[in-house]
Amino acid sequence: MHQSKIWLSSPHMGGTEQKYIQEAFDTNWVAPLGPNVNGFEKDLENYLGGQVFVGALSSGTAAIHLGLLLLGVQAGDEVLCQSMTFSASANPILYLGATPIFIDSEVKTWNLCPDALELAILDRIKKGKKPKAIIAVHLYGVPYQIDAIRTIADNYQIPILEDSAEALGSTYKGIKCGTFGDISVLSFNGNKIITTSGGGAIVTHSVAIKEKAVFYATQSRDNAPHYQHSEIGYNYRMSNICAGIGRGQMKVLDNHIDLRRLMHDFYVSLFESVDGVDVFCVPSDDYFANYWLTAITVDPIKTNGLDREVFRLALESAAIESRPLWKPMHLQPIFKSYPYYGHKIAESLFQQGLCLPSGSNLTQADRTRIKDIILTLFN
Numbered sequence: 001m002h003q004s005k006i007w008l009s010s011p012h013m014g015g016t017e018q019k020y021i022q023e024a025f026d027t028n029w030v031a032p033l034g035p036n037v038n039g040f041e042k043d044l045e046n047y048l049g050g051q052v053f054v055g056a057l058s059s060g061t062a063a064i065h066l067g068l069l070l071l072g073v074q075a076g077d078e079v080l081c082q083s084m085t086f087s088a089s090a091n092p093i094l095y096l097g098a099t100p101i102f103i104d105s106e107v108k109t110w111n112l113c114p115d116a117l118e119l120a121i122l123d124r125i126k127k128g129k130k131p132k133a134i135i136a137v138h139l140y141g142v143p144y145q146i147d148a149i150r151t152i153a154d155n156y157q158i159p160i161l162e163d164s165a166e167a168l169g170s171t172y173k174g175i176k177c178g179t180f181g182d183i184s185v186l187s188f189n190g191n192k193i194i195t196t197s198g199g200g201a202i203v204t205h206s207v208a209i210k211e212k213a214v215f216y217a218t219q220s221r222d223n224a225p226h227y228q229h230s231e232i233g234y235n236y237r238m239s240n241i242c243a244g245i246g247r248g249q250m251k252v253l254d255n256h257i258d259l260r261r262l263m264h265d266f267y268v269s270l271f272e273s274v275d276g277v278d279v280f281c282v283p284s285d286d287y288f289a290n291y292w293l294t295a296i297t298v299d300p301i302k303t304n305g306l307d308r309e310v311f312r313l314a315l316e317s318a319a320i321e322s323r324p325l326w327k328p329m330h331l332q333p334i335f336k337s338y339p340y341y342g343h344k345i346a347e348s349l350f351q352q353g354l355c356l357p358s359g360s361n362l363t364q365a366d367r368t369r370i371k372d373i374i375l376t377l378f379n
Contacts, residue, residue, distance in 0.1 A: 078100075
C-alpha cells in the first residue's frame with residue numbers, strides 16, 4: 001500500500017491567509033507594496049518587541065545582502081561567518097566582492113564558537129585586515145551564545161549581522177531572536193516556521209536604516225518625478241500577495257512553535273533510552289528554542305554500527321524525509337579556498353547529525369510511523 005510522504009518541514013496554513021490575499025485582489029494591490037506589506041511589517045515589529053523596525057523583502061538572502069551593504073561591507077573587505085549554516089548566510093558576502101572567513105561551531109549550541117571567533121579576529125588584524133562584520137546564526141532555532149559573541153564584537157568594534165532565518169519565536173533570556181544583531185534577518189521560505197511562500201525581512205534598530213534598506217530594495221529610486229537612480233538598487237521588496245500570507249501566518253505563529261516543540265519532545269522521549277543517539281537541546285533555561293528542526297547525532301560506536309546514513313535510508317525507504325545537518329561552508333567546493341578558524345566540531349556534527357521530520361502539521365499517525373521505523377532499527 002502506497003504511503004503518503006512525511007516531509008521534513010512543509011508549509012502549514014492557518015486558515016486566514018486567503019482573507020488577506022482576497023483583499024489584495026479585490027483592491028488590485030498585487031504589487032511589491034501595499035497594505036499587507038505595511039501590516040505584516042507592523043505585526044512583526046509588535047511580535048519581536050523592543051525598538052525595532054522591519055522591512056519585508058523577497059527573501060532572507062536578500063535581507064543578508066542588504067544587511068551587509070548597510071553595515072558598510074565593500075569589495076575587498078572580510079566578513080566572519082559561521083561555517084555550519086545554509087549557504088545563503090555566506091553567498092551575499094561574495095555578491096559584494098568581499099571575502100568570507102569561516103568560523104567553527106561549539107558543542108553547546110552548535111553555533112559560532114567564541115574562542116575560534118576571537119582567534120580569527122586577532123589573526124586577521126595581525127595580517128592587516130580587520131573584519132568588517134560578523135554573521136552569527138541561530139542554527140535550527142537554537143540561539144547562539146548571545147552574550148559571549150556580543151562581548152567579542154563590542155571589544156573589537158565589529159558589528160553583528162544576526163541570521164535569525166531559522167529562529168523566529170526563539171528567545172534568549174526572554175528576548176526574541178531577531179533583535180540581537182546590529183542588523184538582523186528573518187526568513188519566510190516555504191519550510192520555515194511560518195511562510196509567505198518565499199520571503200524574508202530585515203530588522204533594524206533605526207527607522208532611518210530601515211528606510212535605507214527599503215530604498216535599496218526598490219531599485220534605489222531617487223525622489224524625483226521621473227525614474228532617477230544615484231545608487232545601485234535591487235528588486236528585493238516583498239509583494240502584497242506574499243505579505244497577505246504572512247499576516248495570516250502571524251496569527252498561528254505561537255501555535256506552530258508549540259507544535260514544533262511537541263515534535264521535539266516526541267523525539268526526546270523516543271531516544272531517551274537509546275545509547276548513542278542524542279537529541280539536540282538548548283544548553284540552559286536562558287535559551288528557548290522554537291526547534292524549527294529537531295536534530296540528532298548518532299555515534300555508531302555506541303549503536304552497534306548504526307550510523308546517520310542507516311537512519312536516513314531506513315526513513316527514506318518508508319517515505320519519511322530526513323536530512324543531514326548543514327554541510328559546513330568551509331567544506332563546500334565553492335568556499336573551500338577561503339580561511340577557516342577552529343577545529344573539527346562542525347565537521348563532526350555534519351558527519352554524525354541528522355534532521356528529523358519536525359513540521360507543525362505532523363499528526364499522531366505520522367509520529368507512529370516514524371517511531372515504528374526507529375524501533376525496528378534497534379530491534
